[in-house]
Amino acid sequence: MTGMTAAHRRRFARLAAAAGLLVTVVALLLAPAAPASAHAVLSSSSPAASAVVPTAPAEVVLTFSETVRKVPDRIRVIAPDGSRADRGEPKFTGGVVSIPVDPAGGNGTYLVTYRVISADSHPVSGAFTYSVGAPSEPPVDTGGNGRTDPVVANAVKVAKFVGYTGLLLAVGPSLVLALLWPRRLSRRGPARLAWTGLGLVALATVAAILLQVPYTDGGGPFDITGDGLSLVLGSAFGAAHLVRLGLLAATAFLLRPLLAGPVGRTDLVILGVLAAGALLTWPLAGHPAASPAPAVSVVVDVVHLGGMAVWLGGLVMLAVFLLPRADERELGAILPIWSRWAALAVSALLLAGIVQALIEVATPAALVNTTYGRLVLAKIGLFAVVIAVAAYSRQLVRRRVAASRPAPVRRAIWAELVITAIVLGVSATLVQTTPARSVSADVAGADSDYFAATLNSSLYSLQVEVTPAERGNNSLHFYAYTPDNRPQPVVEWRATVALPAAGIEPIDVPLLPLTDNHATGEISLPAAGDWELRVTARTTEIDQATVTATVPVR
Numbered sequence: 001m002t003g004m005t006a007a008h009r010r011r012f013a014r015l016a017a018a019a020g021l022l023v024t025v026v027a028l029l030l031a032p033a034a035p036a037s038a039h040a041v042l043s044s045s046s047p048a049a050s051a052v053v054p055t056a057p058a059e060v061v062l063t064f065s066e067t068v069r070k071v072p073d074r075i076r077v078i079a080p081d082g083s084r085a086d087r088g089e090p091k092f093t094g095g096v097v098s099i100p101v102d103p104a105g106g107n108g109t110y111l112v113t114y115r116v117i118s119a120d121s122h123p124v125s126g127a128f129t130y131s132v133g134a135p136s137e138p139p140v141d142t143g144g145n146g147r148t149d150p151v152v153a154n155a156v157k158v159a160k161f162v163g164y165t166g167l168l169l170a171v172g173p174s175l176v177l178a179l180l181w182p183r184r185l186s187r188r189g190p191a192r193l194a195w196t197g198l199g200l201v202a203l204a205t206v207a208a209i210l211l212q213v214p215y216t217d218g219g220g221p222f223d224i225t226g227d228g229l230s231l232v233l234g235s236a237f238g239a240a241h242l243v244r245l246g247l248l249a250a251t252a253f254l255l256r257p258l259l260a261g262p263v264g265r266t267d268l269v270i271l272g273v274l275a276a277g278a279l280l281t282w283p284l285a286g287h288p289a290a291s292p293a294p295a296v297s298v299v300v301d302v303v304h305l306g307g308m309a310v311w312l313g314g315l316v317m318l319a320v321f322l323l324p325r326a327d328e329r330e331l332g333a334i335l336p337i338w339s340r341w342a343a344l345a346v347s348a349l350l351l352a353g354i355v356q357a358l359i360e361v362a363t364p365a366a367l368v369n370t371t372y373g374r375l376v377l378a379k380i381g382l383f384a385v386v387i388a389v390a391a392y393s394r395q396l397v398r399r400r401v402a403a404s405r406p407a408p409v410r411r412a413i414w415a416e417l418v419i420t421a422i423v424l425g426v427s428a429t430l431v432q433t434t435p436a437r438s439v440s441a442d443v444a445g446a447d448s449d450y451f452a453a454t455l456n457s458s459l460y461s462l463q464v465e466v467t468p469a470e471r472g473n474n475s476l477h478f479y480a481y482t483p484d485n486r487p488q489p490v491v492e493w494r495a496t497v498a499l500p501a502a503g504i505e506p507i508d509v510p511l512l513p514l515t516d517n518h519a520t521g522e523i524s525l526p527a528a529g530d531w532e533l534r535v536t537a538r539t540t541e542i543d544q545a546t547v548t549a550t551v552p553v554r
Contacts, residue, residue, distance in 0.1 A: 040066045040095070040118030042126055049128035050467065050475035052522040056105040056132045060086075060112055064095040067119045069235065071216055072227070074115035074125075077101050078139045080108030107133030113141045117216055120286055121237040123148060125218070135512050135520060151221050152214045159207040166200025167305065169193055171275065172313015176322070178258055178268055180337060182330045190321055191259035197313075198255065201278075202248050209233070209241050240285035247278040279305050288356075300352045307349035311342055451552065455535070457545035460488045462535060470554040473524050476509060480517045480537055487517040492538040495521065497551075499529050506534070528553050 046061040047053050060077055070092055077086040077099060085105050091098040097116065108131065115125040125148075129138050173194040177187060213228035214220060232238045251274045257263050258271065279302045288297030322334060451466040463479040476495065480488040493513060496506035504527070511521040525531060531551045538544035 040064045040068055040116075040120075040122075040124045042114075042124070042128075045112070045128065047130040048473050050130065050522065051473045052131045052133075052135065054133065056103050057101060058103045060099040060101055060130075062097040062099070062112075062114060064097070064116070064118070064124065067094045068092065068097065068116040068124060071115050071117060071123070071218075072231075074113075074218070075099055076111075076113050076141055078111040078113070078141050079105055080110065080136050080139055081106070082139045082142075085110060105132065107131075108136035109138045111139050111141055115218060117235070121212065121235070123216055123218065131522075135522070137514075148218060149214060149220050152211060152219075155221060156208070156211050156215055159204045159211060162200050163204030163208070164308070166197045166202075166204060168309045168313040169197025169316065170201060170313070171197070171306075171309035172315070172317050173197070174255065174258060174271070175310060176314060176317040178263070180322075180334050182326060182334075185321075185325055187259060187261070190317060193316070193320070194255065194259055198248060198252060202245065205241050205244050205248070209238060212237060237285045240281040244278055244281040247274050247281070250274055251278070276302070276306075279309075297356070300355045303348050304352035304356065307345040307352065311345040311349065314338060314341065314345075453549050455547035455549055457547050459539055459543055459545040460490075460537060462537065462547050464533065464535065464549055466533075466551050469551060471525055471528050473522060474553075476511075476521045476523060476533075478511075478519045478535055478537075480539075487515075488537075488539060489516040490519070490537045490539060491541070492544075493519040494536040496534050497523060497525065498532045498534075499525075499527060500532065501529055502527050506532075525553050 041064065042062060043065050044063045047057060062075075070090065075086070075090045075097065076084060079085040079102075085101045087100045087102055090100075097114070099112075109129050110132065111127060111129050113125075113127040115123055118124050127141070173190040177190055177194075181187065181190070209232060210224055210229075211221070212232045213225065214223045216232060217223065217228055219228075233242065251271065254267055254271050254274070258267065280298070282305055283298040283301035286301075288294060288301045318338065322331070326334065451464075451469040453464050455462045455464060461481045461483065463477075463481070465475075465477040467475045478493065478495070480490050482488045490513070493511045495509040495511055497509060498504055498506040507523065509521045509523045511519045513519045529552075531553050533549045533551050534546060535548075536544055536546040
């Protein structure tokens with residue numbers, strides 16, 4: 001690099017920084033997603049998961065935490081012999097799904113698999129079993145419920161990141177050209193940037209519509225069918241994206257004269273209305289539309305997006321065009337005005353973010369106990385760093401350093417852009433992650449609904465699992481191992497549960513051996529408290545041992 005000029009070195013440094021930033025953001029976007037990427041949860045079912053019922057039910061009822069929509073042929077009930085036990089189409093009523101099943105089905109274990117679309121457009125999939133008469137070997141659903149393809153899931157995140165980037169690139173140049181741009185400077189560069197931003201938003205919108213088809217159905221990135229596309233376009237998600245495309249087309253007609261030269265106030269007002277309408281399509285197709293307070297969440301999200309677009313879009317214009325091209329007099333007039341705009345945009349962004357977090361996180365514990373909460377904390381930390389850098393640059397403006405020596409301000413603005421680009425990556429991941437309020441409402445899937453312990457005796461080591469460890473029906477699993485941790489065959493199992501504090505004497509637990517070292521059983525616990533579980537395993541004709549455990553039941 002000895003032969004490189006100073007300008008070439010600066011250009012190379014910027015390209016290297018941009019490449020490093022791109023790698024960081026892509027790595028963040030492609031990070032492994034949490035196992036549950038859906039935003040509604042199955043809160044209950046009838047029959048309950050793992051329940052043993054005396055006779056076959058006429059229907060299976062699934063109750064979700066929010067309204068869900070149908071994915072064709074993705075709700076199945078599989079009989080013990082592997083055949084389909086469901087009869088006819090499921091009925092959807094808000095968050096309740098009723099599945100008619102054959103009431104003449106035989107005894108044994110049935111498998112229920114489901115995949116539906118939650119109110120915020122994300123797929124919800126899962127499975128559970130129930131038994132009629134007595135448990136048996138669970139059947140297998142050979143059709144599957146269509147788990148989300150990781151390529152599709154990551155492509156959705158990338159499309160959202162591209163959309164956010166396009167939004168700020170369209171808003172920033174348009175705003176600065178309309179209100180702050182010096183007349184003597186050429187508008188060609190900012191105009192190209194604005195058209196690029198508008199194109200990226202349109203591209204991301206079309207990609208989101210197409211990707212929603214396999215994302216909904218659980219297929220690969222090229223599994224886009226006419227029926228699937230029709231299903232997406234007929235949903236609130238599809239309608240919001242089609243409206244966005246229409247507003248982008250209308251905006252393009254008014255944006256052309258603005259990018260070419262100054263326009264009248266009427267045109268600016270119309271552009272502002274179109275921009276607000278386009279911003280509204282983001283929350284209407286995501287989390288805010290399904291929040292506990294949708295009206296508040298939608299407005300807050302519009303403010304959040306608008307503040308982000310004004311702030312970051314303006315920073316791009318300052319870093320790329322104004323600081324390198326404007327003279328000292330022009331910067332002295334522009335930077336104080338921009339500083340006030342930035343302060344207002346950041347304040348709106350911060351306030352909206354706080355309200356969003358309060359709605360979506362719900363509890364302080366969820367900030368550290370859920371993926372969504374930890375991403376919020378990461379975003380807050382990065383945002384705090386950006387605020388510190390922005391405060392430093394505004395201090396330079398107040399001290400009139402920017403007009404006479406713009407280099408410090410330019411470095412501060414580039415630092416803001418680098419960090420906020422990573423914040424955009426976090427945001428693109430955040431909107432694809434289950435909100436903490438939904439995770440905490442997941443009665444069936446929460447880690448707290450579970451008791452496990454390892455009990456030791458002179459003959460064996462016993463692994464005990466009780467799910468969900470609460471009043472009502474519970475599933476028990478016992479696994480016996482030798483002292484050197486090999487499966488220990490058991491000739492006979494016996495187990496009882498008791499609650500002495502409530503005067504409940506030992507109750508026998510019916511057990512079914514599944515393998516030579518594994519047995520399972522179902523028991524209804526009528527009250528909360530510390531239940532005493534006693535398990536006796538006979539390993540030979542004469543050798544047996546009993547172990548006990550205290551199981552907290554809510």
